[in-house]
Structure formats: C-alpha cells, structure tokens
Amino acid sequence: MLQLRDLPTPETLHKFAQRYPEADISAISSFLHLLRVATDLSSALDECLQRHGLLQGRWWVLILLMREESLSSMPSTLADKAGVTRATMTGLLDGLERDGLVERIFDAQDRRRVSIRLTTSGQARLDQVMPDYYSRLRLCMAGLDEAQRAQLQAMLGHIASNVDAFTR
Amino acid sequence: MLQLRDLPTPETLHKFAQRYPEADISAISSFLHLLRVATDLSSALDECLQRHGLLQGRWWVLILLMREESLSSMPSTLADKAGVTRATMTGLLDGLERDGLVERIFDAQDRRRVSIRLTTSGQARLDQVMPDYYSRLRLCMAGLDEAQRAQLQAMLGHIASNVDAFTR
DNA sequence: TTGACATTGTTAGCTTCCTAACTATAATGT
DNA sequence: ACATTATAGTTAGGAAGCTAACAATGTCAA
Structure with missing residues (x-):
C-alpha cells in the first residue's frame, strides 16, 4: 500500500x-x-x-489460529481469512514453522490436507506481543471517545458499502 | 499491509x-x-x-512528477515524498524507465545527481488514468456529504496525532 | 471402473517493499 | 592540500504479496 x-x-x-x-x-x-x-x-x-520478532502477516496467522478452539486450522482457510492467496500462505507458514511457532500436521484421512497448529512457543510469543500491542492501541485511540468511535465506524461503513463502485 | x-x-x-x-x-x-x-x-x-497497466507505487511517482512545474525531480526527493527508501525508488524508476514513462537525465554539474523527468508518454498515461480514477473515487465517496467528510477528516486527525504513542 | 473434474497445497518467477553495504562524487575542516 | 565526512544513487539479499502452472489426492457420473 x-x-x-x-x-x-x-x-x-x-x-x-x-x-x-x-x-x-x-x-x-x-x-x-x-x-x-x-x-x-x-x-x-x-x-x-x-520488537517481538514478528511481521504483520505472520502475526495475523498466529491470531487466527488462537481464535480457534483447537488452536489449529487449514492453510486454505487461513488464506481466506487473512485475505491472501494460498501461495502466499504457504510462504508465511514456512517462515512460522521455521521459527517453531506453528507446526504442520499431515491428515491421514484426506492426504491432500494439512492441519496447521499453534505451538506452545507460538502461544507464548502471542502472550508476549498482545499486551504490548493492546496497550499501544489503547493510547493511540485515546483521542476519540466512545461516541466518536461509533461515529467513525459508521462513516467507514458508508464508504465500505460503496467500495465496489470503485471496482465496477 | x-x-x-x-x-x-x-x-x-x-x-x-x-x-x-x-x-x-x-x-x-x-x-x-x-x-x-x-x-x-x-x-x-x-x-x-x-486496467491502465500501472501499479500503485509507479502511479504515485508519475503523480509526484506531474505536480512539479518542470515535470521532473530527483530520486531522493521522490523517495521522501512517496515514503519509500531510495533503494525502493531505484526499483520503481527502473520499471517506469523501461516502460518509457519516465527518463533519467544525468546532471553534468553534480555528477552524483540524476534528474527524473516525466515523458510525454508518461503524461499521456496519466491523462488516461486520472479521469477514470477520479470518477470512481467520486462514486465511492458519494455516501458522505461535505459535513461528514469534514468530520471524518477531523477524527482521522485525532488518531494521527496519537500514532506516535504507538511507536514510543 | 474409469475418465473427467474439483480440491489442496506447493513451486516458480515477477513486483515492491525493506536493510545494509557499496561506489562515486562533492563539501569541509584542519 | 588532503583526509574526513556527507550525499546520491545503486546493488545484493530477504520478506511478502501476486499469478500461473503443477502434482497429488478425492469425488462423482457414465
């Protein structure tokens, strides 16, 4: 961008x-x-x-995994939710696996499938990053009160509903 | 992003x-x-x-050049204004020059310097893109009236002034 | 049952971003 | 005058995005 x-x-x-x-x-x-x-x-x-040794794309994958009850998901699902292609997701997962934050588990039933699982090391990394991220975000948005935040979101919604006008 | x-x-x-x-x-x-x-x-x-054979980074460089009276500028200045490193700008300019939208003119006085100039072909490309871009943008923002746009910008300003809280 | 199709994930090659290191040139201070 | 420092641009190598092509596996219908 x-x-x-x-x-x-x-x-x-x-x-x-x-x-x-x-x-x-x-x-x-x-x-x-x-x-x-x-x-x-x-x-x-x-x-x-x-500062915590993460990049946006990889960090978001960790968050998506943490949202799951099982702490795991499939590459294609992750790609959809993260808004990237499956090819890109392969690259992100390669990096995360190399760092030990995630592991690939091969499905014995359907041998095309791979399950991606957040490791304890990955969870620990998130536990280190998220409080820092949330604290900073709180400060950053402190200039707007609740009413203004709602108003901002409403206006963003008006724009979002017209974004396809840009494409069409 | x-x-x-x-x-x-x-x-x-x-x-x-x-x-x-x-x-x-x-x-x-x-x-x-x-x-x-x-x-x-x-x-x-x-x-x-x-649709017009351009990418964001390159398009923005063309716009920055068109803003100049002389239709030309230096790579380092362009890099600052576009918010990318000089290394990145070198790459963008390589692509633009290859497509003939821009030309490198070497400075005889200070031989470290290069002047980047929008070619007539580059100007023509902009004349093709900009009306399309502006038309789409108009539609896209049609959901907000003038007052709401001003309000949106004000709220964005409140956030912008606190972004450094995120960094610090 | 087997041929056509769909799905999953990967690889390969391109772009655009980065940092770090480098070359060439200019400016400056002692 | 000459060594140091600063500046302009490039190169090299990496990450993260893309598309297009591919292999392997499942599915399904004739």
Missing part, C-alpha cells in the same frame, strides 16, 4: 482539478487522508511487532 | 480481552475497521490502475 508521505496541497488539488474535471476535491482529500492514517498505523504496528 | 478479510466477532474480542486485560474493545474494533476499509480501498485502486 502507498505510504503517502506528501499529501497534495490545496493548490495542487486545484491544479489537477482544472486538468481533470472529474475530480471531486473533498472526496480526494478524504480518501487520501484515510489512506495516510491507515498506512501510518500500519507502519507503527510493524514497528511494534518487530 | 494486512488484508483482514475476517474481522473478529464480538465473542472473539471478548475472549481475547479476558486473556489480555490491556485490551480496549472499542479501540481495537475501530482500528481494525479503519485498516479494513483502507485495504479495501487500496485493493480497489490497484484494480483500477491495473
């Missing part, structure tokens, strides 16, 4: 809007601000995770 | 909050929704750009 260190000035937006009459200045501005804040949050999250 | 196809249910959040008392449920929820919408928007943008 774009990093967007340098958002357009009002002058720049105006200049672009002159050349491209399709431009809706406040729409562009809101969109870019949203992406900007999201990427800033994502970078901050990266930094937090790296 | 994470794709987050599968946000946690209230039950899952509750379960995690029991294990990790640092968790602030509404903070987590708002944070994840924000990331989710941003990544959805980013994917939609990807799809739009790919």
Whole structure:
C-alpha cells in the first residue's frame, strides 16, 4: 500500500482539478487522508511487532489460529481469512514453522490436507506481543471517545458499502 | 499491509480481552475497521490502475512528477515524498524507465545527481488514468456529504496525532 | 471402473517493499 | 592540500504479496 508521505496541497488539488474535471476535491482529500492514517498505523504496528520478532502477516496467522478452539486450522482457510492467496500462505507458514511457532500436521484421512497448529512457543510469543500491542492501541485511540468511535465506524461503513463502485 | 478479510466477532474480542486485560474493545474494533476499509480501498485502486497497466507505487511517482512545474525531480526527493527508501525508488524508476514513462537525465554539474523527468508518454498515461480514477473515487465517496467528510477528516486527525504513542 | 473434474497445497518467477553495504562524487575542516 | 565526512544513487539479499502452472489426492457420473 502507498505510504503517502506528501499529501497534495490545496493548490495542487486545484491544479489537477482544472486538468481533470472529474475530480471531486473533498472526496480526494478524504480518501487520501484515510489512506495516510491507515498506512501510518500500519507502519507503527510493524514497528511494534518487530520488537517481538514478528511481521504483520505472520502475526495475523498466529491470531487466527488462537481464535480457534483447537488452536489449529487449514492453510486454505487461513488464506481466506487473512485475505491472501494460498501461495502466499504457504510462504508465511514456512517462515512460522521455521521459527517453531506453528507446526504442520499431515491428515491421514484426506492426504491432500494439512492441519496447521499453534505451538506452545507460538502461544507464548502471542502472550508476549498482545499486551504490548493492546496497550499501544489503547493510547493511540485515546483521542476519540466512545461516541466518536461509533461515529467513525459508521462513516467507514458508508464508504465500505460503496467500495465496489470503485471496482465496477 | 494486512488484508483482514475476517474481522473478529464480538465473542472473539471478548475472549481475547479476558486473556489480555490491556485490551480496549472499542479501540481495537475501530482500528481494525479503519485498516479494513483502507485495504479495501487500496485493493480497489490497484484494480483500477491495473486496467491502465500501472501499479500503485509507479502511479504515485508519475503523480509526484506531474505536480512539479518542470515535470521532473530527483530520486531522493521522490523517495521522501512517496515514503519509500531510495533503494525502493531505484526499483520503481527502473520499471517506469523501461516502460518509457519516465527518463533519467544525468546532471553534468553534480555528477552524483540524476534528474527524473516525466515523458510525454508518461503524461499521456496519466491523462488516461486520472479521469477514470477520479470518477470512481467520486462514486465511492458519494455516501458522505461535505459535513461528514469534514468530520471524518477531523477524527482521522485525532488518531494521527496519537500514532506516535504507538511507536514510543 | 474409469475418465473427467474439483480440491489442496506447493513451486516458480515477477513486483515492491525493506536493510545494509557499496561506489562515486562533492563539501569541509584542519 | 588532503583526509574526513556527507550525499546520491545503486546493488545484493530477504520478506511478502501476486499469478500461473503443477502434482497429488478425492469425488462423482457414465
């Protein structure tokens, strides 16, 4: 995703809007601000995770496993839930297995299947990361009270319901 | 950045909050929704750009060049403005130059420097992409009126000013 | 029963991001 | 004047994303 260190000035937006009459200045501005804040949050999250020797993709896989009663799931399910391809998931699991945070268990019934299981070492790593992550997140969102958070989510919902307009 | 196809249910959040008392449920929820919408928007943008044979990183470089009066800039400046390292910018420029959208002009005065210039072909590509992008963006943000957009930006500002709390 | 199809996971090769190290050039201080 | 330091850009190697192709295994219908 774009990093967007340098958002357009009002002058720049105006200049672009002159050349491209399709431009809706406040729409562009809101969109870019949203992406900007999201990427800033994502970078901050990266930094937090790296202190614990994790990267976003791998960390999210651990969380998905911890959500399961059995602490295990299949690569294809994990790929769907994480929003990546199965090929990408293979790579993430390779890394996690190499670090001993996860183990592959081959299914004897259906020999195409593999079960991915969170190891005790993986659980321990999460127990180390999550309190830190949650504490930081609490501080980060402290600027908004409950009502504002609800309002933010409502507005995000309005956008989300129109995202397919972008694609179509 | 994470794709987050599968946000946690209230039950899952509750379960995690029991294990990790640092968790602030509404903070987590708002944070994840924000990331989710941003990544959805980013994917939609990807799809739009790919129809015109562009990728986000390269597209943004073209925009940064078009902002300049001279239609040119330096790799290091572009890297700063795009929020990527100079090494990454080298790679982006390699691709853009190979496609003829940009040209490298070596500085005779200071022989360390290279000037990157948007070619007429690069400008033409932008003229093809931008109206499409702006039209889609307009539709996508149509769910929010001007007041709501201003409100959204204000709330994003509140979060942005606390992002460093995440890092520190 | 066997031929066609579907599913699971992997590999291979590309892009884009990173950090660290390097080359070449310019600027500066003693 | 010359050694040090700073700057500009690149290269090398890694991670994480993609698509496309593939092997192995199951399933199902004729």
